Amino acid sequence: xxxxxxxxxxxxxxxxxxxxxxxxxxxxxxxxxxxxxxxxxxxxxxxxxxxxxxxxxxxxxxxxxxxxxxxxxxxxxxxxxxxxxxxxxxxxxxxxxxxxxxxxxxxxxxxxxxxxxxxxxxxxxxxxxxxxxxxxxxxxxxxxxxxxxxxxxxxxxxxxxxxxxxxxxxxxxxxxxxxxxxxxxxxxxxxxxxxxxxxxxxxxxxxxxxxxxxxxxxxxxxxxxxxxxxxxxxxxxxxxxxxxxxx
Numbered sequence: 001x002x003x004x005x006x007x008x009x010x011x012x013x014x015x016x017x018x019x020x021x022x023x024x025x026x027x028x029x030x031x032x033x034x035x036x037x038x039x040x041x042x043x044x045x046x047x048x049x050x051x052x053x054x055x056x057x058x059x060x061x062x063x064x065x066x067x068x069x070x071x072x073x074x075x076x077x078x079x080x081x082x083x084x085x086x087x088x089x090x091x092x093x094x095x096x097x098x099x100x101x102x103x104x105x106x107x108x109x110x111x112x113x114x115x116x117x118x119x120x121x122x123x124x125x126x127x128x129x130x131x132x133x134x135x136x137x138x139x140x141x142x143x144x145x146x147x148x149x150x151x152x153x154x155x156x157x158x159x160x161x162x163x164x165x166x167x168x169x170x171x172x173x174x175x176x177x178x179x180x181x182x183x184x185x186x187x188x189x190x191x192x193x194x195x196x197x198x199x200x201x202x203x204x205x206x207x208x209x210x211x212x213x214x215x216x217x218x219x220x221x222x223x224x225x226x227x228x229x230x231x232x233x234x235x236x237x238x239x240x241x242x243x244x245x246x247x
Contacts, residue, residue, distance in 0.1 A: 002033070004077050004088035007221055010043075012096040012172055013063050013187045015196045015220060018088060020056045020079055027056030033079045035060055042073050043094060052079075061197050064096040071095070096172075101139035101146035103176035105240040107204055107212070108135035113232030117157055117164075119193075122223040130159025132230060134214060136184055136202060138174050139243070146243035153184060153202060155216060157226070164192040164226060166200055166218060179240045181205040194224050210234050 004018040020028045032049035043062050050058040062075070073094055078087045112131040119126055136153035139146035153169030169188035176182050184202045203215040212234045219225040239247045 002077055002079060002086040002088040004075065004090045006075055006090035006092045008092060010062055010064055010092055010094045011187075011199075012066070012170070013061060013197050015059060015061055015222070016075065016090075017057065017059050017222070018077055020052050020058065020081065020086060022081055027054065028052055028079075028081055029054050029056065031056075031079045031081060033058045033060075033077050036076050036078075038074045038076070042068075042071075043075075059196065062094075064094045066096050067098045068094060068096045099148070099171055099173055101148050101243055102174070103182075103240070103242050104139040104141065104146045104150075104245075105174075105176055105182050105238075106137045106140045107182060107238050107240065108235040109133055109212070110233045110235045113214075113230055115157070115228045115230035117159070117162065117226060117228040119162060120223065120225040121194075128159045128161045130157055130162065132157045132228065132232075134202065134204075134216065135235075136169070136182070138171060138182075138184065140239065140247075142247045144244050144246045153186065153188065153200070155188070155200070155202075155218075157228070162193045164190065164194060166190055166198060166226075169200060176240050176242070177205075180207075182240055188218070190218070190220070194220070194226070196220055198224075198226075206234055206238070206240075210238075212238075 031052045034049045035045040045060045050060045115132040133156045141147045155166040166188040171186040174184040198218040200218045204212045217227045
């Protein structure tokens with residue numbers, strides 16, 4: 001039997017999971033699970049095929065092309081077990097709207113900051129103290145105008161108990177409030193204590209002393225999350241403004 005777990009709505013990127021068993025209870029290890037969708041080639045999967053672990057579990061990341069409007073698709077997973085084809089189906093909605101450049105920014109910390117992080121891991125919640133570093137750049141160029149191809153954010157948190165990195169961050173949307181505040185929502189890949197694709201939001205507001213108050217939340221929709229609120233001195237290269245400004 002093949003079970004498939006797919007979010008009801010996939011915005012740009014999401015992790016889907018499943019389990020492959022024999023006689024409904026015995027996990028199948030080392031099997032190849034192939035993915036497809038209808039309409040065909042609407043999204044991509046990484047990896048494809050996925051390989052089941054000792055518990056029969058498998059995972060793949062679904063990526064929706066930028067510019068995809070809200071549409072309904074069916075995702076199919078299939079595997080061969082002892083010569084028989086096992087299949088699972090799940091319906092979902094996908095979207096990945098293009099993001100125009102409402103403004104541009106380059107923000108980051110001058111040095112690592114002290115932070116308390118609140119962690120939830122499948123029903124277990126705890127707090128840890130550590131050091132954090134954050135950087136984000138969106139549509140930024142030094143001359144007037146905005147470059148929509150500029151799209152990246154990264155978060156690195158280290159403590160004695162938890163090391164966690166969110167990298168290759170890609171926006172879903174963002175906004176600026178004058179030259180003192182930004183909000184960013186997107187997806188990033190987690191590595192370390194958590195793994196896989198997470199939905200991430202970042203907010204920072206900068207005071208007159210160039211101290212930023214940061215609010216960061218990350219969640220994978222499967223009972224794992226990271227959140228923190230902290231203050232830290234901003235890097236000298238931090239810049240926020242509209243597309244007509246030259247830095």
